[in-house]
Amino acid sequence: MKKAVVLLSGGLDSATTAAIAISQGFEVHALSFSYGQRHLRELESSKAVAKSLGIHEHLVINFDMGQIGGSALTAPIDVPKGERPPEGGPIPVTYVPARNTVFLSFALGWAEVLEAPDIFIGANINDYSGYPDCRPEYLEAFEQMANLATKASVEGKKLHFRINAPLLRMTKAQIIKAGAALGVDYSLTWSCYDPQPDGRTCGRCDSCLFRAKGFEEAGITDPLLKKNKRGFIIQP
Amino acid sequence: MKKAVVLLSGGLDSATTAAIAISQGFEVHALSFSYGQRHLRELESSKAVAKSLGIHEHLVINFDMGQIGGSALTAPIDVPKGERPPEGGPIPVTYVPARNTVFLSFALGWAEVLEAPDIFIGANINDYSGYPDCRPEYLEAFEQMANLATKASVEGKKLHFRINAPLLRMTKAQIIKAGAALGVDYSLTWSCYDPQPDGRTCGRCDSCLFRAKGFEEAGITDPLLKKNKRGFIIQP
Numbered sequence: 001m002k003k004a005v006v007l008l009s010g011g012l013d014s015a016t017t018a019a020i021a022i023s024q025g026f027e028v029h030a031l032s033f034s035y036g037q038r039h040l041r042e043l044e045s046s047k048a049v050a051k052s053l054g055i056h057e058h059l060v061i062n063f064d065m066g067q068i069g070g071s072a073l074t075a076p077i078d079v080p081k082g083e084r085p086p087e088g089g090p091i092p093v094t095y096v097p098a099r100n101t102v103f104l105s106f107a108l109g110w111a112e113v114l115e116a117p118d119i120f121i122g123a124n125i126n127d128y129s130g131y132p133d134c135r136p137e138y139l140e141a142f143e144q145m146a147n148l149a150t151k152a153s154v155e156g157k158k159l160h161f162r163i164n165a166p167l168l169r170m171t172k173a174q175i176i177k178a179g180a181a182l183g184v185d186y187s188l189t190w191s192c193y194d195p196q197p198d199g200r201t202c203g204r205c206d207s208c209l210f211r212a213k214g215f216e217e218a219g220i221t222d223p224l225l226k227k228n229k230r231g232f233i234i235q236p
Numbered sequence: 237m238k239k240a241v242v243l244l245s246g247g248l249d250s251a252t253t254a255a256i257a258i259s260q261g262f263e264v265h266a267l268s269f270s271y272g273q274r275h276l277r278e279l280e281s282s283k284a285v286a287k288s289l290g291i292h293e294h295l296v297i298n299f300d301m302g303q304i305g306g307s308a309l310t311a312p313i314d315v316p317k318g319e320r321p322p323e324g325g326p327i328p329v330t331y332v333p334a335r336n337t338v339f340l341s342f343a344l345g346w347a348e349v350l351e352a353p354d355i356f357i358g359a360n361i362n363d364y365s366g367y368p369d370c371r372p373e374y375l376e377a378f379e380q381m382a383n384l385a386t387k388a389s390v391e392g393k394k395l396h397f398r399i400n401a402p403l404l405r406m407t408k409a410q411i412i413k414a415g416a417a418l419g420v421d422y423s424l425t426w427s428c429y430d431p432q433p434d435g436r437t438c439g440r441c442d443s444c445l446f447r448a449k450g451f452e453e454a455g456i457t458d459p460l461l462k463k464n465k466r467g468f469i470i471q472p
Contacts (some may be wrong), residue, residue: 063299068342070349091387098345101385105341106304109334113306131387138384145377149337151327154368 001027003116004164005107008032008058010045012189012211013122013167016179018053020166021120023182029114030058031107035099036066036074038194045190052185061106071096072193079194081204084213091130092206094193100133104142104163111161112150119146120164127172127210139163172214180220187223201225237263239352240400241343244268244294246281248425248447249358249403252415254289256402257356259418265350266294267343271335272302272310274430281426288421297342307332308429315430317440320449327366328442330429336369340378340399347397348386355382356400363408363446375399408450416456423459437461 004026008014021028032046043060050058069075072093085092100121107119123134132138143163152159167175179186191211192201201208201224215222240262244250257264268282279296286294305311308329321328336357343355359370368374379399388395403411415422427447428437437444437460451458 068346068349095387097348101341105337110304112333113304132390133385141381141384145381148374148377149369151331
């Protein structure tokens with residue numbers, strides 16, 4: 001069975017990506033990170049999603065990107081609330097410096113050991129916050145570098161690594177519909193950047209807002225959430 | 237003062253690289269990793285070297301590449317002994333999958349936060365074990381990727397990252413001479429992949445052998461080591 005390493009955050013994009021990889025016949029080796037993120041809650045979701053999808057193996061690597069800082073997700077900087085970032089506008093402070101590069105680098109190392117040429121990432125360039133490390137030109141450059149970086153890609157050219165981003169040009173609504181068709185249980189996923197002290201989603205960060213927009217446009221009720229009296233999307 | 241992030245393992249190459257960066261007028265932010273390496277001893281050296289060179293700041297990031305495995309440095313695989321790997325031969329099992337890619341990725345994230353366009357790495361392609369992630373074509377591909385990966389390189393093009401590898405085409409002897417001229421105290425450095433239970437170097441791994449050859453060719457006595465009765469290079 002052909003193997004793939006899939007980056008699995010526990011959010012809806014990566015859960016859908018994992019389901020797509022499985023539907024394409026891959027034995028999925030899921031990789032998650034405890035990197036000092038404010039929404040560490042997503043790791044519980046990554047475990048529930050991995051179990052629910054029957055993923056072959058799930059590895060969690062720990063480090064602290066808070067040592068580097070520079071992001072509202074890893075440092076004591078407020079998460080912006082209330083409006084989705086405008087397309088083409090400045091990149092919001094929820095951007096984590098070099099995060100996807102660090103994640104893909106670990107995925108590359110694991111893929112080399114597993115002899116798995118395929119790496120999957122849930123990057124997409126619609127309904128997202130404009131992060132540079134989600135763009136196709138970045139992913140292509142990473143793939144090129146990956147094929148010079150490893151013993152397996154050089155010695156006897158045993159492996160040619162491919163960075164697969166099946167969601168790249170899909171809208172959030174299309175992603176949700178595709179995942180729903182593949183049986184992804186979105187009640188297990190977690191998107192909120194700023195979990196509240198009572199354990200609920202904040203309903204107002206970029207990630208909550210993109211999620212809400214996606215479910216609305218897909219005409220599907222988000223099984224994780226409902227609106228509260230003030231109209232914010234929260235967990236029941 | 238212009239800033240640089242310098243990968244500092246505690247070995248002689250990275251110590252020399254840091255000294256070169258300082259001699260070029262950089263404020264050095266040194267980055268080391270506790271990554272589950274068998275020779276964790278090198279971290280003590282990285283701290284001593286940083287102190288001795290008067291490095292501005294030294295950060296150690298922790299994770300466990302042993303979770304991925306695939307290398308004699310991070311998994312229970314014997315470190316080869318007794319012969320330097322032949323040029324153009326197979327890459328030895330001391331290769332750690334995607335290690336330099338992971339290290340450079342963290343360096344990139346930190347460089348972005350520090351607004352430091354220059355990243356230094358002690359890679360070189362003479363007197364080395366043939367690791368793919370030390371070659372110029374790899375470093376160029378990483379640099380290209382880095383300049384698409386970050387907010388700072390995209391938004392207003394505030395930073396253009398450069399991967400500096402000043403030792404790239406030097407022999408080990410040339411490196412040692414250059415470092416000695418810059419006042420690097422090599423007695424503080426550590427190269428051995430397989431520290432012995434008594435805390436000494438093994439004297440017979442690739443890294444010990446390249447170090448010994450370098451000092452011999454440079455006509456300098458390695459201040460860390462001497463030969464024992466059986467002719468092996470060991471710590472006094």
